[in-house]
Amino acid sequence: MSFSASVGISLSAVTKVFPGGVRAVGGAEPVTAEIVAGEFQIFLGPSGCGKSTLLRLIAGLDVPTTGTISLTPGGGGKPQSAVAGDIAYVFQEPHLLPWRNVLRNAALPLELMGVPKAKRLEQARLALADVGLSDFAAAYPAQLSGGMKMRVSLARALITRPKLLLLDEPFAALDEITRQRLDDMLRDIWARTGMTVVFVTHSVAEAVFLGRRAWVFSQRPARIVLDTPIDLPEARIPALRTDARFAEIAHRLSASLAETQQGAEVLAAHGLRDGGVIR
Amino acid sequence: MPPLLTLLVFILVWHLYARTGRTAEYLLPGPGKVLSVLFPTPAAFKNDAELFQQALDQRKDLLIALGETTQGALAGFGLSITVGTIFAALLASSRWARAALYPYAIFFQTVPIIAIAPLLVIWFGFGLRTVIASAFIASLFPIVANTLAGLISTDPNLVDLFRLYGGTGFRGKMLSLLKLRVPAALPQTFTGLRVAGGLAVIGAIVGEFIGGGGLGSIVDVARTQQRTDVVFAAVLLASLLGLALFCVLGALSWALLRHWDAGARAN
Amino acid sequence: MRNPLARIGLLVAALFCSHAPAADPAPAAKALTPVKIALDWKPEPEFGGFYAAQVNGDFAIAGLEATILPGGSGTPIPQMLAAGTVDFGIVSGDQLVNLRSKGGDIVALFAVYQTSPQGLLTGADRNITSLKQLLETPGTVAWEAGLPYVAHFKKLYNLSQLKQVPYTGGLPFLNGTNVAQQCFVTSEPLLAEKQGHKVSSFLIAESGYNPYTTVLAVRGEYLRQHADLCRAVTAAVRAGWQGYLADATKTNEVMRKLNPSMDAATFAASAEAQKKLIETEETKADSIGSMTETRWQTLIDQLKEYKVITAPVKASDCFVSPK
Numbered sequence: 112m113s114f115s116a117s118v119g120i121s122l123s124a125v126t127k128v129f130p131g132g133v134r135a136v137g138g139a140e141p142v143t144a145e146i147v148a149g150e151f152q153i154f155l156g157p158s159g160c161g162k163s164t165l166l167r168l169i170a171g172l173d174v175p176t177t178g179t180i181s182l183t184p185g186g187g188g189k190p191q192s193a194v195a196g197d198i199a200y201v202f203q204e205p206h207l208l209p210w211r212n213v214l215r216n217a218a219l220p221l222e223l224m225g226v227p228k229a230k231r232l233e234q235a236r237l238a239l240a241d242v243g244l245s246d247f248a249a250a251y252p253a254q255l256s257g258g259m260k261m262r263v264s265l266a267r268a269l270i271t272r273p274k275l276l277l278l279d280e281p282f283a284a285l286d287e288i289t290r291q292r293l294d295d296m297l298r299d300i301w302a303r304t305g306m307t308v309v310f311v312t313h314s315v316a317e318a319v320f321l322g323r324r325a326w327v328f329s330q331r332p333a334r335i336v337l338d339t340p341i342d343l344p345e346a347r348i349p350a351l352r353t354d355a356r357f358a359e360i361a362h363r364l365s366a367s368l369a370e371t372q373q374g375a376e377v378l379a380a381h382g383l384r385d386g387g388v389i390r
Numbered sequence: 391m392p393p394l395l396t397l398l399v400f401i402l403v404w405h406l407y408a409r410t411g412r413t414a415e416y417l418l419p420g421p422g423k424v425l426s427v428l429f430p431t432p433a434a435f436k437n438d439a440e441l442f443q444q445a446l447d448q449r450k451d452l453l454i455a456l457g458e459t460t461q462g463a464l465a466g467f468g469l470s471i472t473v474g475t476i477f478a479a480l481l482a483s484s485r486w487a488r489a490a491l492y493p494y495a496i497f498f499q500t501v502p503i504i505a506i507a508p509l510l511v512i513w514f515g516f517g518l519r520t521v522i523a524s525a526f527i528a529s530l531f532p533i534v535a536n537t538l539a540g541l542i543s544t545d546p547n548l549v550d551l552f553r554l555y556g557g558t559g560f561r562g563k564m565l566s567l568l569k570l571r572v573p574a575a576l577p578q579t580f581t582g583l584r585v586a587g588g589l590a591v592i593g594a595i596v597g598e599f600i601g602g603g604g605l606g607s608i609v610d611v612a613r614t615q616q617r618t619d620v621v622f623a624a625v626l627l628a629s630l631l632g633l634a635l636f637c638v639l640g641a642l643s644w645a646l647l648r649h650w651d652a653g654a655r656a657n
Numbered sequence: 658m659r660n661p662l663a664r665i666g667l668l669v670a671a672l673f674c675s676h677a678p679a680a681d682p683a684p685a686a687k688a689l690t691p692v693k694i695a696l697d698w699k700p701e702p703e704f705g706g707f708y709a710a711q712v713n714g715d716f717a718i719a720g721l722e723a724t725i726l727p728g729g730s731g732t733p734i735p736q737m738l739a740a741g742t743v744d745f746g747i748v749s750g751d752q753l754v755n756l757r758s759k760g761g762d763i764v765a766l767f768a769v770y771q772t773s774p775q776g777l778l779t780g781a782d783r784n785i786t787s788l789k790q791l792l793e794t795p796g797t798v799a800w801e802a803g804l805p806y807v808a809h810f811k812k813l814y815n816l817s818q819l820k821q822v823p824y825t826g827g828l829p830f831l832n833g834t835n836v837a838q839q840c841f842v843t844s845e846p847l848l849a850e851k852q853g854h855k856v857s858s859f860l861i862a863e864s865g866y867n868p869y870t871t872v873l874a875v876r877g878e879y880l881r882q883h884a885d886l887c888r889a890v891t892a893a894v895r896a897g898w899q900g901y902l903a904d905a906t907k908t909n910e911v912m913r914k915l916n917p918s919m920d921a922a923t924f925a926a927s928a929e930a931q932k933k934l935i936e937t938e939e940t941k942a943d944s945i946g947s948m949t950e951t952r953w954q955t956l957i958d959q960l961k962e963y964k965v966i967t968a969p970v971k972a973s974d975c976f977v978s979p980k
Contacts, residue, residue, distance in 0.1 A: 195555050206547045209650040210573050222564055223555035227607050251649040271555070398777055416759035417736060507825060512832055516797075516822040602822045610823065613805025614748070615965060616735070616755045 117185040117307045117315065118197070118274045119148035121170055125178035126332070127164055135161040136168065136334030141178050144325075148185030151268050151301055153318040153341070155364060156328030161330070162311050165333055168202050170277050182275070185307070195224050196271035201278040205260035207252040207267075213239065214248040217266045217280065226362040231270075235244070238266035242296065247302055249252040258289035262296075267302065276301075276308045291349065294321055298347050315368065319361045320347055337367040415586030419619040427451070427623035428653060448620065452608060456627045459594050459604035463519055465629065466597075467590035471583065479603020481534070482541035482571070492538075499531035505591065507600040520601030521594050528593025536582025540575025548574070556609075577650070580643040587635040601604035689722040692890060694873070695746040697728045700907070700912040701919065702928035703871055706749070706769065706945075708896025710910040718894040721886075727915060730826065738763045738876050745875055745890065749773075751805045751866030751919070751965070752976060754957055758966035762877035765976040766891045767946035769867035772934040773862045775806060777872065778846050779830055779837035781855035788859045792816055796835035799824040804839075808963035809866040813848065830856070844929040847923055868956050869948055880977070887977070891946070898945050902932060948976045972976065 122144050125257055126137030136142060142165070146152045146328050154162040167173045169180055171193060174186055181190035181195075199220070207216045215222075221231035236365050239245050242262040245280055245315060252260055259280060268276060278297075282290040298321055301308050318325055329338035407413075408420030413421070426434050430445035444509050477495070481488045503510075503524050514520040552570050556562035598606020605624045612620035671817060697706055707725055710716050716723040726743070728734065734746040735753065739761035750773075753763055759805075777791060777798065785791045792798070792810055793817040800807060822829075828849055830838045840846060846858040873894060880887050901908055904930040913924055918972060940947060953972040960966045 133569070167550075170554065172553065195557060198554065200551065200554055202547045202551075204547070206545060206551065208548070208570070208573070210576075212649075220555040222569075223552060223562075245494075253650060414739065414760060416761055441964075441967060447826065508827060511829075515833075516820075588763070600823060600825055607823060610801075611803035614801055616759060655690065 116272075116274045117148045117305055118182040118193075119150075119185060119307065120146040120275070120309075121179075121183060121190065122169075123179045123181070123183045125168065125175045125180060127161070127168060127173070134332040135164040137178070140334045140336065142333070142335060142336055143178075143324070146307065148183070148307055149305050150307055151298075151321060151323040152307070152309045153322035153325040153367065154309060154328060155315065155318045155325055156313065156333065157330055157368065158313055159331060160328045160371070161331045161333030162328050164280055164285070166309060166311055167240045168201075169275075170198050174232050180290045185274075185305075193275075196220065197273055198275045198277065199268035199271060199273035200266055201268045201276070201281045203280045203283060204259075205252070205264040205342075207253050207263055211251075212248070213244065213250050213255070213263050214250070216252065216263055217270055219267060220271050233266055234270050235266070238270040239263075241269065241300065242266045247330075256289075258285050258293065260355070261285065261293060265293075265297070265300075272304075272306075274306055276306055277311075278308070279311045280313065283312070283314070290317070294311075295347075297321065302345070302370070315361050315364050316352070317345065318364060319343070319357055320352060327364060327365060328371075330371045336371065337364070414620055416616060419622055423619045424622040424626060427619050427649060428626075452605075452620075452623060452627060455603070455605045455608045455624070456631065457471070458518070459521075459591070459598065459606065459628065460631055461595065462521035462604060463525050463591045463594035463635075464596065465518075466522045466594060466634070467529055467587060469526045470530040470533055470586060472578060472583075474530050474586075475537050475579070478534050478537035479567070481538050483636065488538075488573075495531060495534050498534075501610075503527060503596050504600075511596070511600055513546070516602050518603065521597035521606075524591040524597025524600070525590040526638065528596070529590035532582045532589065533579075534582075534587040537575060537579045540578030541561045541571050543578070544571045544574050577643075577647060581637065584636060584639050584643075587639055588632045591635065595624055595628060658795060664841075689717065689720055690886065691722045691724065692716075692728060692886070693724045693731070693743055695726045695728060695734055695743040697732055697734045699729065699918070700725075700914075700915040702909070702924060702931055703769070703841070705901040705905055705908055705912070705928055706750055706898030707766060707873075707894060708897075708912050709901035709905075710893045712908050713897065713900045715893040715896040718896075719889040721889060721893060723890075723893070728750065735761065735763060735874075736897055738874055741876065741884050744879055745873060748872055748874045750953075750956055751874075751960060751975070753872060753874055754868075754953075754970055755773055755805075755966055757970045757975065758787055758968045759959075760968075763874045764877050764974070765869065765872045765874050766880075766881050766887060767873040767894050768948050769871035769873075769932075769946065770827060770862065770869065770934050770941055771937045772868040773867050774841045774843050774931060774934050775804075775861045776840050776842040776858050777837050777861065778840045778842075778849070778856045778858040778975070779835075781857045783835065783857075785857055788861070788864050788901045789858060791837055792819060794818060794835070796820070796837060797822055797833065798837045798839075799829040800839040805868075805963055805965045806861050806866050809861075809864070812963060813864060828852075843927050847926050847930065848919075851920075851923055866959060867952075867954050869952065873946075877974075891977075895946050898935070898967075901928070902936065902945075905933055947978070950976075 122142050124141040124143055127135045127137060128140045154166065156162045164173070183190045183265065208219070214232060217238050218231040218235035221234060226234075236245070236248065236266065239248055239281055242265050244259065244262055247255065252263070255263070264281070282293050286292065293315060310321055322341045324340050325337070326335045328334065329336045343356060343360070354379050405421050406416060408415070427445070428449060430442060430449060432442050435441040435445060481492055503530050510520045514523050548570055549566060552566040553562060555564040594604065595606040595609070596602040599610050605628050608624045609621050612618070612624065694707060696707070698704075700708065704725075708819050711723055711725065734743070735756045737743050738746045738748070739756060748763070750765070752769070752887050756763060777788065777800070779785055779791060785794065791816045793816075797820040799822050824839045828838070828845065830836045831854065838845075839859060842858045846856050849856045864889055873891070875887055893906055905925065909921070909924045909928060913919070913921060919927075935945065950972045953975045957966075957970050957972055
């Protein structure tokens with residue numbers, strides 16, 4: 112599957128305050144930044160800092176308190192509003208419908224958009240093939256492992272050929288090996304399709320392995336404290352994880368994270384003292 | 391197998407206790423006596439033809455009554471499923487509706503049917519209609535409460551997913567209701583149904599005390615006649631009715647939910 | 658029996674109840690023996706003599722301190738007596754025979770009504786003049802179908818035109834047309850007339866079924882162990898009834914405080930109306946409440962005929978002669 116369309120995202124003076132006064136994004140410093148079309152953008156930050164909230168604002172699932180978020184088509188042009196199917200969202204948990212089989216779960220977005228049954232099931236089969244689950248089309252979520260369910264969730268996200276794919280710590284609950292496998296799969300799909308990807312994570316290693324550009328966020332309310340490119344070869348092979356350049360970029364991101372108060376706790380969770388590098 | 395074993399043990403304990411004579415037979419008949427109401431033999435009446443015929447007539451009355459109570463309970467139950475699920479959907483759709491109307495649904499749970507009995511008879515007359523009304527009142531609340539709980543506890547991430555592709559307009563809301571909220575609410579709805587089914591049987595019998603007919607009036611008459619063996623036989627039949635309803639609901643629940651996670655499926 | 662509702666569960670209570678605790682002991686100066694009498698309904702003129710015995714001091718004279726426990730709809734007195742939950746209680750004659758036939762041992766000491774006040778009533782506008790007419794004319798009747806008098810009617814009359822519905826208290830004859838209902842002729846007709854409805858009422862006794870009603874009964878074992886006490890209670894109750902029949906005013910006031918649902922005028926009217934059911938030629942003078950073996954035998958024969966009882970019952974075991 113390949114699509115040529117993608118969108119750039121423009122954040123202009125964005126803040127989000129929830130009823131009750133909880134400031135999730137921006138706060139005293141509204142967020143103004145650009146994500147280039149076709150980017151693999153990382154949102155890195157401590158837990159609870161508001162990066163997921165910002166992701167939801169971008170998806171249109173919530174409205175900013177101040178400021179605007181606009182999408183500009185890749186290749187230039189005026190900002191346009193997203194059409195159903197342009198934006199896809201992958202959650203932390205697979206969130207599949209347990210009463211439907213894998214095929215019908217993958218086909219759900221097209222179903223909601225009104226695509227006829229034969230066509231959408233056909234597309235679902237293609238999407239499942241792309242994530243390597245063709246043999247499980249008739250299975251039910253209860254029969255799948257965590258990694259497989261997440262792959263169905265990915266297939267579901269890809270079925271509408273989105274211009275923008277948003278992922279909120281999607282692989283955090285999986286074991287290391289499955290995680291790496293899915294990282295590879297995602298990166299591969301991105302390379303083939305050229306869509307814009309925004310990937311939220313609190314794992315520095317994952318951020319460096321996947322991303323082409325990273326924003327490090329402060330503690331809540333979320334503000335961008337570091338905006339840096341990730342200068343690694345386009346082909347992210349597993350061996351890269353032990354490369355010196357990988358470690359150097361990881362160190363830079365870790366240091367930035369550490370400056371945020373909760374960042375220190377993130378490092379502690381990785382079992383490091385000062386000057387260490389995150390595996 | 392296990393439930394059968396439990397039943398046999400229970401009958402054995404009951405039989406042994408009745409044998410001790412600690413409680414008089416006219417208060418607590420043994421299982422043999424109760425079963426002989428349902429399966430009379432000439433030998434049990436010392437071959438007195440008239441008494442044997444009376445026992446056969448009694449059994450016929452019991453079975454006819456079982457049919458009547460089944461009718462009343464099922465009709466009342468069906469009514470409370472229809473009204474209850476629609477009412478729950480209404481309450482689920484708006485916080486204002488919930489705040490304004492839910493407290494009155496609780497009325498159905500707490501009102502002692504015996505207290506409003508005269509009203510029921512005045513409105514519905516004697517017979518099946520009062521029985522249905524009584525079964526309805528007794529079984530409504532668990533359906534409303536459980537279905538509502540299921541409908542408003544839908545996973546918010548899934549709600550977001552539906553909004554993402556279906557939009558937030560009327561069409562999107564209907565898609566969300568029918569393809570997400572309703573199926574997601576099924577396990578909890580079935581919990582409510584299982585509770586309500588038994589209550590519908592009880593409600594029907596109470597309604598029969600007031601409105602006549604069915605197992606309720608057999609119990610009422612038998613009590614006055616001090617025929618506790620007949621009372622127990624009628625109660626046994628009522629329990630079997632409740633059990634049958636429970637099993638049917640269980641089978642239906644299994645059929646609809648068998649693909650769910652073991653955790654989501656409410657046994 | 659009037660309001661029969663909600664008897665369920667009280668049977669279960671009778672199953673598990675232990676002996677009722679004794680009343681507060683009398684002050685040390687007078688050693689009065691405490692006794693408890695359980696009624697099967699609320700305090701009404703039907704029980705006037707029992708309260709009169711309390712109010713007028715008849716119990717005290719007999720060396721007794723009586724506690725009268727009002728009942729309600731569904732109190733299963735026969736079972737409570739047989740199980741030992743209460744020592745003295747009010748039952749009806751047919752309940753007593755029925756329980757005896759099933760192996761329960763309770764014995765009658767005193768019968769308030771020589772003529773049973775059980776009856777049927779219906780609106781006067783139907784112009785019905787006899788029980789036969791009432792039961793054979795198309796219409797509805799609200800009664801407790803389990804009571805033996807119903808089986809008696811089934812034998813005597815043709816009930817095919819009658820729709821039978823449960824009786825659960827109140828005045829159901831007002832709901833609908835051509836409706837009749839069970840009643841105590843000393844009670845519901847007066848209540849109806851107070852509310853402005855004209856009724857015709859009929860005594861079931863006049864059709865040939867006349868069990869002793871509002872009978873003071875005791876457990877057989879208790880009677881054998883405390884024969885003197887039972888004699889004393891019977892004598893006190895008799896004196897109480899004699900006093901109540903002579904002048905009911907003071908006792909009625911006491912009962913009204915316990916049962917405010919009836920007003921003073923109705924209390925008085927009911928007390929007056931029941932006199933002729935309590936006193937007959939035989940029982941005037943000093944034999945109020947006494948019973949004969951013949952009448953118990955008649956009742957036993959009738960209950961056997963109507964298949965209410967199957968096992969035989971000895972009439973002489975049912976009651977105690979007043980002397």
